[in-house]
């Protein structure tokens with residue numbers, strides 16, 4: 001709990017600062033703070049595993065403790081990295097205007113679901129469908145992976 005959600009940052013997201021209002025703004029801010037949180041986790045993992053492997057020396061060498069710190073590419077393969085990619089994607093959809101619509105059936109995703117998972121791409125119905133069908137979309141649906 002070191003971060004306050006109301007903290008304002010400058011300059012951390014490049015030149016592109018979309019001006020969202022109302023609902024969109026709320027989602028955008030939720031996505032940004034979630035992304036920051038994940039970045040911090042990735043950073044913590046990287047630095048703590050570095051410290052651990054240095055301090056513990058050879059003892060930890062064979063449990064792969066340096067997996068996270070080897071490079072950013074590997075870090076991005078992690079669970080956090082995947083979620084960061086989903087968040088970036090959701091921000092892109094906010095900008096393009098199709099955020100909050102199910103990529104399979106096109107209905108609006110419930111706001112309760114977006115509160116819980118701001119980067120959700122599927123409505124709960126299609127999400128459940130995919131879970132029952134090994135991740136495959138319904139006929140005619142998109143083939144993008146779900147969260």
Ligand SMILES: [Zn+2]
Pocket residue numbers: 102103104105106107122123124125126127
């Ligand atoms: Zn759907």
